[in-house]
Amino acid sequence: MIRVRRLRVTLGGSVVLDGVSVDVAAGEWAALIGPNGAGKTTLLRAIAGLIRADGEVTIAGRPGHGISRRMLARLVAFVPQHPQFPADMTGAEYVLLGRTPHIGYLGVESAADRRACAGLLAEFGIARLAPRRLSTMSGGELQRLVLARALAQEAPVLLLDEPTSALDLGRRVEALELIDGLRRKRSLTVLSAVHDLTLAGQFADRLVLLAGGRVAADGPPAAILRPELLGPHFGAGVEVIATAGGDLTVITRRPARPAAP
Amino acid sequence: MTQATPAARDQSRAGATGPGSATGPGSEAGRVRAWPAVLAAAVLLLAAMAAGMAIGPAGVPFGQVLAALTVHLPWHPAVAVPPISAAIVWQIRMPRVLLGALVGAMLAGGGAAYQGVFRNPLGDPYLLGIAPGAGLGATIAIVSGASPAVLPLAAFAGGAAAVALTYSIGAGAGRRGEGEAQPGAGAGTPSGTASILLAGIAVGALFTAVQSYLAQQHSQNLQQIYAWILGGLSGATWSQVQLIAPYALVAAAGLLVHRRLLDVLRVGEIEAASLGVNVPRLRLLVVAAATIGTGAAVSVSGLIGFAGLIVPHVIRLAAGPSYRIVMPASLIGGAAFLVLVDIGARTLQAPAEIPIGVLTAAVGGPFFLFVLGSRRARRSSA
Numbered sequence: 001m002i003r004v005r006r007l008r009v010t011l012g013g014s015v016v017l018d019g020v021s022v023d024v025a026a027g028e029w030a031a032l033i034g035p036n037g038a039g040k041t042t043l044l045r046a047i048a049g050l051i052r053a054d055g056e057v058t059i060a061g062r063p064g065h066g067i068s069r070r071m072l073a074r075l076v077a078f079v080p081q082h083p084q085f086p087a088d089m090t091g092a093e094y095v096l097l098g099r100t101p102h103i104g105y106l107g108v109e110s111a112a113d114r115r116a117c118a119g120l121l122a123e124f125g126i127a128r129l130a131p132r133r134l135s136t137m138s139g140g141e142l143q144r145l146v147l148a149r150a151l152a153q154e155a156p157v158l159l160l161d162e163p164t165s166a167l168d169l170g171r172r173v174e175a176l177e178l179i180d181g182l183r184r185k186r187s188l189t190v191l192s193a194v195h196d197l198t199l200a201g202q203f204a205d206r207l208v209l210l211a212g213g214r215v216a217a218d219g220p221p222a223a224i225l226r227p228e229l230l231g232p233h234f235g236a237g238v239e240v241i242a243t244a245g246g247d248l249t250v251i252t253r254r255p256a257r258p259a260a261p
Numbered sequence: 262m263t264q265a266t267p268a269a270r271d272q273s274r275a276g277a278t279g280p281g282s283a284t285g286p287g288s289e290a291g292r293v294r295a296w297p298a299v300l301a302a303a304v305l306l307l308a309a310m311a312a313g314m315a316i317g318p319a320g321v322p323f324g325q326v327l328a329a330l331t332v333h334l335p336w337h338p339a340v341a342v343p344p345i346s347a348a349i350v351w352q353i354r355m356p357r358v359l360l361g362a363l364v365g366a367m368l369a370g371g372g373a374a375y376q377g378v379f380r381n382p383l384g385d386p387y388l389l390g391i392a393p394g395a396g397l398g399a400t401i402a403i404v405s406g407a408s409p410a411v412l413p414l415a416a417f418a419g420g421a422a423a424v425a426l427t428y429s430i431g432a433g434a435g436r437r438g439e440g441e442a443q444p445g446a447g448a449g450t451p452s453g454t455a456s457i458l459l460a461g462i463a464v465g466a467l468f469t470a471v472q473s474y475l476a477q478q479h480s481q482n483l484q485q486i487y488a489w490i491l492g493g494l495s496g497a498t499w500s501q502v503q504l505i506a507p508y509a510l511v512a513a514a515g516l517l518v519h520r521r522l523l524d525v526l527r528v529g530e531i532e533a534a535s536l537g538v539n540v541p542r543l544r545l546l547v548v549a550a551a552t553i554g555t556g557a558a559v560s561v562s563g564l565i566g567f568a569g570l571i572v573p574h575v576i577r578l579a580a581g582p583s584y585r586i587v588m589p590a591s592l593i594g595g596a597a598f599l600v601l602v603d604i605g606a607r608t609l610q611a612p613a614e615i616p617i618g619v620l621t622a623a624v625g626g627p628f629f630l631f632v633l634g635s636r637r638a639r640r641s642s643a
Contacts, residue, residue, distance in 0.1 A: 045531075048535055049534075050531055050534055050535060068539070069534060069537050069538060069539045070537040070539075072537070073535065073536055073537030074537070076535075077535075078535040080531065080532060080535075083528065083532060084527075084528045084529040084532060085528075086527040086528065086582070088581065088582045089527065089582075089583075090291065092291030093291045093293065093524075093583070094528075095291065096291045097524075097525055097528060097536055098536065100525050100536040100537050100538060101536065101537035103521070105522075106518045107521075108521050108585075109291070109292075109521075114291055114292060117291060118291075130291065153536070153537075
């Protein structure tokens with residue numbers, strides 16, 4: 001569904017992505033992991049057509065570059081790490097923004113657009129947020145609104161940049177479960193950057209380890225979440241422990257401390 | 262120690278919204294109702310225009326004003342109007358009211374457009390250097406002794422040239438600076454906006470310098486130049502109305518059709534791009550429309566400050582920030598505002614006139630502070 005070949009991005013004179021090739025199959029959830037500055041956000045933005053990139057991006061068999069913004073927004077929905085929430089906008093207005101690629105240049109939302117968005121809000125269990133202003137909402141509520149806005153685009157591909165970074169432990173799992181459910185129900189293809197390696201392993205079908213602008217490893221979680229692979233790239237001692245439930249947890253080791261006198 | 266859990270806080274917040282949280286049928290959720298604000302602005306405009314027609318130093322009775330207007334309707338009843346009253350109403354007051362309405366609409370619409378497209382609350386129609394450009398154009402026309410008929414054209418050309426220079430330098434610098442924008446299908450870069458605004462300041466300074474130098478070199482024309490810069494609607498004629506009306510219509514249409522996309526832009530340029538908006542094209546079209554309208558207004562009225570800045574903000578504070586409300590209501594409300602202020606400009610010191618730019622600031626400033634203050638009071642008590 002997503003096919004990236006030899007992608008190269010230069011920002012401000014330095015090479016951020018250097019020959020990245022990644023494939024994500026239809027209906028798959030792939031997670032981008034890697035240290036800060038590895039190029040996760042840049043890769044997502046390049047696939048979404050938001051920055052200039054050399055190389056080849058194909059989405060659903062169509063070239064991602066050289067098609068109009070509008071067509072691209074019908075193929076790819078992108079959720080940035082820090083979305084901007086205009087304080088005075090209501091929840092319903094915000095989700096309606098997602099209909100933009102389906103509305104003519106001079107047109108306005110139709111009743112059908114509004115019904116579709118109201119349906120999404122109901123499906124997400126946040127219909128009560130429709131008339132409320134964004135400034136009155138919690139982080140978890142805003143996160144659901146952003147997802148609802150992205151789904152309103154009706155794009156087959158969902159790109160998520162750290163979708164859970166602003167959430168507490170419980171909200172985090174909740175949001176990821178929501179994404180997983182939506183993906184299965186609508187057979188979406190998901191590519192997300194995830195900081196938390198344990199969560200990445202729990203939810204994604206495949207992990208792509210980016211480091212220094214290149215793909216360092218690519219495979220199922222069990223093959224990637226290995227201390228000898230993660231440690232050098234993250235620059236920390238890493239231990240991977242399998243839980244009784246079969247999940248892999250990744251924890252860091254503190255360097256040995258001098259014994260207390 | 263009663264620390265509410267996040268879930269409990271969510272619940273109490275949801276409860277606090279009370280009856281307002283009941284959503285209507287799905288097709289109504291998220292609909293922005295522009296008509297109450299637009300209707301209110303239209304009523305205000307009609308009242309302002311009626312007052313503008315009725316009030317003046319000549320003291321024409323209201324019945325004669327009505328009669329003088331009626332004779333221009335088709336199939337009008339037979340009424341007798343003294344010729345002097347007819348001339349005052351139809352040749353002096355009517356064009357002045359219409360010109361004030363057109364100029365006010367363009368300034369407020371342009372201000373709303375720049376505030377939206379540059380996401381900058383300080384946006385006013387002169388943001389990209391149109392005022393210094395028009396000032397230079399007018400100064401050149403005056404000092405070169407050209408016919409007064411050339412003055413509007415020179416001012417318009419100077420203003421448009423300044424904006425074009427600002428835009429081409431600023432947008433180009435933004436593209437090179439980040440390497441983020443793709444020409445054609447590209448997204449706007451955050452730095453694109455900043456470099457356009459900076460270029461506006463630089464271009465404005467340059468044009469102002471040249472204009473000041475020219476004015477200084479031709480001190481015999483100083484009073485004429487100064488009078489033009491202060492702005493005003495005195496001496497408004499039907500031909501001026503006819504001159505700028507087509508530009509005003511094109512500009513108003515160009516701004517109104519982009520009202521929804523300006524709302525999308527409220528989430529920022531990168532997100533708007535990811536939602537399918539071609540941000541550089543949107544910015545260019547909105548700036549072009551605002552420049553046509555503001556340039557036409559400035560060419561006949563000189564530089565009237567403050568109207569373009571505060572009218573959109575007052576509407577935002579009163580009716581909400583959606584550009585589906587702000588844009589049409591600014592166009593109509595700006596017209597009403599300038600017609601009202603102009604009544605003061607020509608009557609307060611009659612037979613002398615107060616420069617209208619002085620009054621817009623003197624009236625608009627305190628009024629804006631009042632609106633801002635009362636809203637803050639409402640918020641903190643809520």
